[in-house]
Amino acid sequence: MYAKELSPEQLLKVIFDYTAKIASASNLKSVLVHMANMGKEMIRADRCAVWLIDEPNQQLYTTVAHGVDELRIPYGSGIVGTSIISGQPIIIKDAYNDDRHNTNTDLQTGYHTKSIITVPFTNNDGHIIGAYQAINKLTEIDYFTSQDLEYLSLAASYAGKSLESVMLHEEIIATQREIISTMGEVGEIRSKETGNHVRRVAEYSYVIALGYGLSEEEAELLRTASPMHDIGKVAIPDSILNKPGKLTEEEYEVIKSHTKIGSQLLRGSKRELLRTAAIVAEQHHEKWDGTGYPAGLSGEQIHIFGRITAVADVFDALSAKRVYKPDWPLDKINNLFREETGRHFDPQLIEVYFRELPKLLVIRERLVDVE
Template identity: 75%
Template sequence: MSKQELTPEHLLRIIFDYTAKIANERNLNDVLVHMADMGREMIVADRCTVWLIDEQNHQLYTTVAHGVDEIRIPYGTGFVGSSIVSGEPIIIKDAYEDDRHNAENDRKTGYRTKSIITVPFRNNDGHMIGAYQAINKLTAIGHFTPRDLELLSLAASYAGKSLESVMLHQEIIDTQREIISKMGEVGEIRSQETANHVKRVAEYSYVLAIALGMSAADSELLRTASPMHDIGKVAIPDAVLNKPGKLTPEEYEIIKSHTAIGHRLLRGSKRELLHAASIVAEQHHEKWDGTGYPNGRKGEDIHIYGRITAVADVFDALSTERVYKAAWPLEKIESFFREQSGRHFDPAVVEVFFGQLPKLIAIRDSLLDFEDDSV
């Protein structure tokens, strides 16, 4: 059944609603979703895709396309490639009458592409960064019109400029994450751990946080911050950190100081990521019953980030092989966590741990440092 063209009032409401959503959003993927939805609704299309340029790989790609997963195509190919290269929009009434249409995709999906409209968009400097592409007009006319081109060009002009600031913000966040991860790896490698240890702890922490009902943003923040849990080890002398025999009481106190050192290194930052990392660094060795260190915090006085990372860190230590020890069998690990629930670990986190254990094991197996069949 055909749909009606939008009234001016309805069109204005869509524009105001989506421009407000885009202006208040800092997550790149969410902005792209809003862009695709806005374009589809404005011109009454069946599907809308937002394409971006991957200059490094000389490709065009989309992570947001109604009805399909991520797609990558060579730069300059297809309708969208032609539009981006020329810098001009394209309107096609019947895709099958144009050699640029790849009918193979329709055969694979069973979807019939008819009319197409593609509008490239630029950033504030006039640099081409991507394109809108809508497929199949849903009104009785059955194809896109110059009015649709005008409307989608309006959306592209606004969205392209808004997208640039979000992409810059995302680049900053990605850079911070990479730096934090690398710094975390430095601390682990000095203590004869592996780079994958911090990656596994990050992924475990995220899974546990989501399962506990934490927001996606807070869970992602913990995933980014948790690799820094042992950063304070950079200040521990090698003779103590890697001592092959039993530590003296004095040496053990030196080892324990890595929590306070890590906290001091990070606590002065006003950045949300580094503030979260300072909490994790300080509190991941605190215990639910108050017998942990460095401050003997107890129960919910321990930040949830510390409680989650404690479970993630210990699980990884027990379940993976090291040059100096074998991995524990799964039954022994499960018994340990049941025994330590309410003592070492927050019972709520332990409950979630058991519920997510298959997922945690899958993560561990995907990030193993070498073959390990013990669990």
């Protein structure tokens, strides 16, 4: 049964619904999904893809194409490449009678392309940053028309501007992550550890957070912030930080101060990322039974981010060689976690640890220190 063209009222509803969704989307993936769905519904297409330009690799790619995963093609190839280079929309009634059609995409997906409409879109400066491409008209007239071009051009005009805004936001977040990771590595380098320690703790924390039931957004926030857990070590003297023998009580108190120092460095920020890093820096040495430091918090008084990082940090600390100890075998680490359940660690998180242990071991192997 053929689909019917949208009435003007239905078209307006689709536009209003999707512009609201796009405006409230928090990440690039969500924006691209809404863009593809909006285009598909507006012109009654079977599939819709949103193509973006990967300038460093001279490719075009789409992570959102109905029915398939990511696709990549050489920049300038295919109908979408031709449209982006020329800056002009393209409508084709029968793709296999057009030399510009890249049949490799159909071979990759097992899908038969017939009719195509492609419309490039620009950012606020008027530079082309990608293109809409809809495939196979679902109405009785089985090809795209000038009216479809008008509708899809309208969607492209709005979506291109929104897409640039989200891409800029994600670039800022990526920059923050890079800075945080680098700063975290500074603390580890001073204590003769490698940058892989903070990377592993970040990845362990992410897996445990998801296993515990935190949202993807919360788990990602923790993964990004956790490299700063030991940033306070930058203020600890080398003579104490790298002492191979047993610390005196006075030296141990100095070591413990890195939690407060880290928190003080970070907690004044208005950025959620740095506020989260402050929590992790201050609380990752607190213990479930209240015997930890610096504040002697217990149970759920300890923020879940602090509790998760404690598990991740101890797992990595025991797994790795340090100046003062060899690496522990896995069975010895697991025995310690069992013994410290309800004392050092949140019992529920230890259940998650054992459940997710295969994933943690994959991460440990992937990010192994190179001597």
